[in-house]
Amino acid sequence: MTGHENTHAGHDAMRGERALAVQETAEHTMDGHGTPEPGSNGGHAGGHGGHADHVERFRWLFWLMLLLAVPVVALSPMFAMLVGYEVPMDGVVSWVPPILGTVLFVWGGSPFLTGAVGELRARRPGMMLLIGLAITVAFTASWGATLGLLSHVLEFWWELALLIVIMLLGHWLEMRSLAQTTSALDSLAALLPDTAEVVRGDAVAKVAPSELVVGDVVLVRPGGAMPADGRITDGEAELDESMVTGESRTVRRGVGDQVTAGTVSTDSGLRVEVTATGDNTTLAGIRRLVEQAQNSTSRAQRLADRAAAWLFWYALAAATLTGLAWTLLGEPEQAVARVITVLVIACPHALGLAIPLVVAIATERSARAGVLVKDRLALERMRTITTVVFDKTGTLTKGQPALVGIDVATGVDVTEADVLALAAAAEADSEHPLARAIVRAAAERQLAVPIATGFSSAPALGVTVDVNGSEVRVGGPRLLAEQAVADPIDASESDRGLTRLFVLRDQTVLGAITLADEVRPESAQAVAMLHRLGVKVAMITGDAQSVADRVAAELGVDTVLAEVRPEDKAARVAELQAGGQRVAMVGDGVNDAPALAQADVGLAIGAGTDVAIASAGVILAGDDPRSVVSVIELSKASYRKMLQNLWWAAGYNLVSVPLAAGLLTPWGISLPMEVGAILMSVSTIMVAANAQWLRRLDLRPEAMRV
Numbered sequence: 001m002t003g004h005e006n007t008h009a010g011h012d013a014m015r016g017e018r019a020l021a022v023q024e025t026a027e028h029t030m031d032g033h034g035t036p037e038p039g040s041n042g043g044h045a046g047g048h049g050g051h052a053d054h055v056e057r058f059r060w061l062f063w064l065m066l067l068l069a070v071p072v073v074a075l076s077p078m079f080a081m082l083v084g085y086e087v088p089m090d091g092v093v094s095w096v097p098p099i100l101g102t103v104l105f106v107w108g109g110s111p112f113l114t115g116a117v118g119e120l121r122a123r124r125p126g127m128m129l130l131i132g133l134a135i136t137v138a139f140t141a142s143w144g145a146t147l148g149l150l151s152h153v154l155e156f157w158w159e160l161a162l163l164i165v166i167m168l169l170g171h172w173l174e175m176r177s178l179a180q181t182t183s184a185l186d187s188l189a190a191l192l193p194d195t196a197e198v199v200r201g202d203a204v205a206k207v208a209p210s211e212l213v214v215g216d217v218v219l220v221r222p223g224g225a226m227p228a229d230g231r232i233t234d235g236e237a238e239l240d241e242s243m244v245t246g247e248s249r250t251v252r253r254g255v256g257d258q259v260t261a262g263t264v265s266t267d268s269g270l271r272v273e274v275t276a277t278g279d280n281t282t283l284a285g286i287r288r289l290v291e292q293a294q295n296s297t298s299r300a301q302r303l304a305d306r307a308a309a310w311l312f313w314y315a316l317a318a319a320t321l322t323g324l325a326w327t328l329l330g331e332p333e334q335a336v337a338r339v340i341t342v343l344v345i346a347c348p349h350a351l352g353l354a355i356p357l358v359v360a361i362a363t364e365r366s367a368r369a370g371v372l373v374k375d376r377l378a379l380e381r382m383r384t385i386t387t388v389v390f391d392k393t394g395t396l397t398k399g400q401p402a403l404v405g406i407d408v409a410t411g412v413d414v415t416e417a418d419v420l421a422l423a424a425a426a427e428a429d430s431e432h433p434l435a436r437a438i439v440r441a442a443a444e445r446q447l448a449v450p451i452a453t454g455f456s457s458a459p460a461l462g463v464t465v466d467v468n469g470s471e472v473r474v475g476g477p478r479l480l481a482e483q484a485v486a487d488p489i490d491a492s493e494s495d496r497g498l499t500r501l502f503v504l505r506d507q508t509v510l511g512a513i514t515l516a517d518e519v520r521p522e523s524a525q526a527v528a529m530l531h532r533l534g535v536k537v538a539m540i541t542g543d544a545q546s547v548a549d550r551v552a553a554e555l556g557v558d559t560v561l562a563e564v565r566p567e568d569k570a571a572r573v574a575e576l577q578a579g580g581q582r583v584a585m586v587g588d589g590v591n592d593a594p595a596l597a598q599a600d601v602g603l604a605i606g607a608g609t610d611v612a613i614a615s616a617g618v619i620l621a622g623d624d625p626r627s628v629v630s631v632i633e634l635s636k637a638s639y640r641k642m643l644q645n646l647w648w649a650a651g652y653n654l655v656s657v658p659l660a661a662g663l664l665t666p667w668g669i670s671l672p673m674e675v676g677a678i679l680m681s682v683s684t685i686m687v688a689a690n691a692q693w694l695r696r697l698d699l700r701p702e703a704m705r706v
Contacts, residue, residue: 055172057111058111058168058172059172061107061108061111061168062165062168062169062172064108065104065107065108065161065164065165065168066165068100068103068104068108068161069100069104069161069162069164069165071096071097071100072096072097072100072101072104072157072158072161073158073161073162075087075093075094075096075097076097076155076157076158077089077155079158097155097157097158097161098142098143098146098157100161101139101142101157101160101161102139102143104160104161104164104165105135105139105160105164108164108165108168109132109135109139109164111168112128112131112132112135112167113132113135113136115128115129115131115132116128116129116131116132116133117132125312125313125316126312129312130312130315130316130343131167131343133319133343134163134340134343135160135163135164137336137339137340137343138156138159138160138163138340139160141155141156141336142155142156142157142160156336156337156340159340163340193209193224193225193227194208195207195208195209195227196208196209196211196212196218196227196228197218197219197220197221198212198216198217198218198219199217199218199219199271204219209227209228209261210277210278212227212228212274212277213274213277214274214275214276214277215273215274216273216274217233217271217272217273217274218230218271218272218274219269219270219271220265220269220270220271220272221265221269222237222265222266222267222268222269223264223265223266224264224265225261225262225263225264225265226259226260226261226262226263226264226265226272227261228261228272228274228275228276228277229258229259229260229261229274229275229276229277229280230258230259230272230273230274230275230276231256231257231258231259231272231273231275232253232254232255232256232257232259232270232271232272232273233255233271233272233273234255234270234271235254235255235268235269235270235271236252236253236254236255236268236270237252237253237265237266237267237268237269237270238250238251238252238253238265238266238267238268239251239252239253239259239263239264239265239266240263240264240265240266241260241263250266253270258275259272311650311653314653314654314657315342315343315653315657316343318342318657318658318661319339319342319343321661322335322338322339322342322660322661322662323335323336323338323339325661326338326662334662334665338660338661338662341660341661341671342657342660342661345653345656345657345659345660345671345679354642354645354646354648354649354687354691355642355645355646357645357687357688357691358638358641358642358645358691358694359376359638361691361692361694361695362379362634362637362638362694365634365694365695365697365699366379366630366631366634366699369627369630369634369699370620370621370622370624370627371618371619371620371621371627371630371631371634371699372618372619372621373617373618374616374617374618374619375617375618377617378601378602378616378617378618379617379618379631379634379635379638380635380639381582381600381601381635382584382601382618382631382632382634382635383632383635383636383639384582384600385535385582385583385584385600385601385632386534386535386536386581386582386583387535387536387537387538387559387576387581387582387583387584388530388535388536388537388538388583388584388585388586388628389538389539389540389561389573389576389583389584389585389586389595389599390523390537390538390539390540390557390586390587390625391539391540391541391569391585391586391587391588391592391595392517392539392540392541392543392548392551393517393541393543394588394605395586395587395588395605395625396519396520396523396539396551396555396625397517397518397519397520397523397551398517398518398519398520398623399517400433400436400437400517400518401433401434401437401499401515401516401517401518402437402441402515402516402517402518403420403437403438403441403513403514403515404498404514404515404516405498405513405514406419406420406511406512406513406514407511407512407514408510408511409488409509409510409511409512410488411488412508412509412510412511414510414511416511417445417447418510419503419510419511419513420438420441420442420445420447420513421442421447421448421449421450422450422467422472422503422505422510423438423442423474423501423503423513424438424439424441424442424443424447424449425449425450425451425452425465425467425472426452426455426463426464426465426467426472426473426474426503427439427463427474428449428452429452429455430455430457430463434499434501434515435463437515438474438501438513438515450467450468451467452465452466452467452472453465453466454466461473461475461478461479461482462474462475462476462479462501463475467505470505470506471505471506471507472503472504472505473503473504474501474502474503474504474513475501475502476499476500476501476502477500477502479502479504480502480509483504483507485504485507485509487502487509488509498514498515498516498550499514499515499516500512500513500514500515501513501515516550517547517551519551519554519555520623520624520625522624522625522626523555523625524554524555524556525626526624526625526626526628526629527555527556527557528556529626529629530628530629530632531556533629533632535632536558536559536581537555537556537557537558537559538557538558538559538560538561538576539551539552539555539557539559539560539561540561540564540569540572540573540595541561541562541563541564542563542564542565542566543562543563544562544563545560545562545563547562548560548561548562548563549562567594569592569594569595570594570595570597570598572595573585573595573598573599574598577598577599577600582600583599583600583601584599584600584601584602584603584628585598585599585601585602585603586603586604586605586620586625586628587602587603587604587605588604588605592604596616601617601618602616602617602618603616603617603618603619603620603628603631604616604618604619604620605620605622605623605625618631630699633697633699634697634699637694637697638694641690641691641693641694644690645687645690645691648683648686648687648690649683649687652683656679659671
C-alpha cells in the first residue's frame with residue numbers, strides 16, 4: 001500500500017529489543033559501612049552481595065563479643081563499685097578483664113582497626129580511624145593501669161568492652177538496613193531461571209542459561225521465566241513484564257514479538273528463539289547501566305564526603321584540645337576518658353550513611369516505577385526542572401496510526417461498519433502501517449470482513465481488490481482525482497493533520513476513513529500532573545504545524561515546536577535554556593539523542609533506540625509519559641531526605657562534641673564514653689530510619705496522584 005499519500009514519520013515496524021529494566025536498588029559500600037577487608041583502601045567499594053555477608057559477620061561477631069564482655073564488665077572493680085558489690089582485687093579473677101578485654105580489642109575491634117589502617121594508607125582519614133583511635137587509646141591506657149604504669153583510674157576494660165559491643169551492634173543494624181535494599185545486580189541475576197529447556201528435534205534438554213546460543217529454541221512453560229532475550233516462534237501468552245516497565249498489568253505477546261530475559265509467561269507455554277546471549281542480552285546491558293549509576297557520584301554525596309573529612313579533623317582537634325585542657329587542670333585520668341569519648345561520639349558514622357542509604361532506597365522505589373537512573377546528578381537536577389519537552393511521535397503518541405473516524409457519503413446505502421469492513425478486506429494483504437490500523441480497527445469491532453481477491457497496489461493511488469465481483473479501491477485524494485470523482489464528504493478534517501482514505505466500490509465513493517497518530521491515553525494525565533507541579537510542557541516534532549497543533553490542543557501542551565528538523569532539536573532546547581528555563585527532554589528516537597544530551601536532564605523512553613538511551617541520564621523503562629512525574633517526585637523526596645540526614649548527622653556531631661569534651665562538667669553534667677558510643681549508634685539508626693520513609697513512596701505511574 002505504498003500509494004497512500006500520508007505516511008507517519010517515525011513509524012517503525014519493529015523497534016527491536018527495547019526492554020530496559022529496573023534497578024531494584026543502588027548498592028553502596030563505604031569504609032565504615034561494612035567490614036573492610038585487610039588491605040582495603042577505605043574508599044567506596046563495590047562487592048555485590050557484600051551487604052549480606054557484612055550483616056552475617058557483624059551479627060555473630062556482636063553476639064560472641066557480647067558473651068565475652070559480660071565477665072569483663074562483671075569482674076571490673078569500677079563497675080562493681082558503681083553497682084554495689086565487691087570483686088577480688090588479686091588472683092586469677094583480676095586477670096580476666098585484661099585478658100578477655102585484649103581478645104575483645106583484637107577480635108571484636110578488628111573491623112575498625114583494619115578500616116583505620118585502610119584510611120591511613122589511602123590518606124583519607126574518616127570514621128574508622130576515629131573509632132580505631134578511641135579503642136586503641138582505651139586499650140593502651142587500660143593495660144598501663146593494669147600493669148601499674150598508670151593510675152588505676154585509667155583502667156577502662158569494662159568501658160572498652162561495652163564500647164566495642166555497642167559499635168558492633170550499631171554496625172550490624174546499619175548493615176541490616178543497607179541489606180534491605182538488596183544489590184541491584186544480584187536482583188537482576190535472580191530474574192533468570194536456573195535452567196532453560198532447549199528444543200532439539202522431538203526432545204527437550206535442560207541446560208544452564210549461560211549455555212544457550214543464538215538460534216536455540218527454548219520452551220517456556222506457564223509460570224516460567226524467559227532464560228534469554230528472544231522472539232516468540234510459537235504460542236501466545238500474557239507476560240508479566242513488571243521487571244521491565246514497573247507496571248503490574250500483564251501484556252499479551254504472540255508470534256513474532258520480542259521478549260526479554262526475566263519476564264514471566266503467566267498463563268501459556270511458549271517457544272522462543274534466542275536472539276541474544278551473554279553480554280549482548282538486555283539484562284547484561286542493564287547490569288552495565290546499574291554499575292554506571294552506582295559509580296556516579298552525586299553532589300550531595302560529594303558534600304557528605306567532604307563533611308565527613310572535615311568532621312574527622314574537627315574531632316581530632318577537639319580531642320587534642322580536650323586532652324590538653326584536662327591535663328592542665330591536673331586531671332590526666334579525665335583527660336584520657338574525655339579524649340576517648342570525643343573520638344567516639346564525633347565519629348561521622350551517621351553522616352557517611354546519610355546519602356548512600358537514601359540513594360539505595362530511592363533507586364529501589366524508582367525500580368518499582370519502571371525508572372532506571374543512569375546518572376545520580378540527573379536525578380538530583382529533576383527537582384529543579386521548569387519545562388519538560390516531549391518528543392511527539394512515540395512519546396506522547398504511540399507512533400502508529402489509529403482509526404479516529406468514519407464518514408459515510410450521502411446517497412449511498414451503506415453503514416459505517418460496511419465502509420470499514422470493505423476497507424479492511426482491501427487492506428488485508430498490505431503491510432503498510434495505515435493498512436494495519438484499518439484491519440486492526442475492524443477486528444476490534446468484530447466485523448465480518450469479506451474475502452478479497454486480486455490484490456494490487458499502485459504508487460500514489462492506493463490498493464485495488466475484488467470483493468464479491470465488485471471492484472473495491474482504497475486510497476487518498478489522488479485516487480478521487482484519478483477517477484474524476486468529486487469528494488462528497490467535507491474534507492475540513494484534513495486541515496487538522498488527519499489522514500483520510502476513501503473507499504470506492506465500482507467507482508462510487510462509499511465513504512472515508514480518518515486516521516491519525518494515536519495519542520497515548522496517559523499523555524493528557526501526564527501534562528495535567530506536570531502543570532499541577534508548576535512545570536511547563538512543550539512538544540517538539542518534525543510534523544506539520546497542523547498535526548502538532550491538533551495533538552497539543554488535545555493534551556493542553558503550553559508550547560508547540562513543530563516542523564523542527566532532527567538536527568535542529570538540540571538548538572530549540574538550547575533556546576529554551578537561554579530563556580532561563582531548566583529543561584528536561586523526553587524522547588525515544590535517534591533524532592532525539594542530541595536534544596537529550598543538550599537538555600539539563602535527558603529522559604529516554606524505554607521503547608526507544610539505543611542511541612537515545614545512551615544520551616539520557618534517566619531511562620523510563622515503560623512507555624508511560626506519567627513516569628516523568630514519578631522522576632520529579634522521587635527527586636524532590638530523596639533530596640529532602642538527604643538534607644534532613646545531612647543536617648541531623650552533621651548537627652549532632654557539632655553539638656555533641658563539646659558535651660563529650662566535658663564543657664558542662666562544672667555543672668554536674670558528664671557524658672561517659674559508653675553513653676557516647678550509644679548516642680553515636682542512635683544517631684546512625686535515626687538517619688537510617690529517616691531514609692526508610694522513602695519506602696512509603698508509590699511512584700508507579702498509575703499510582704501517581706499529584
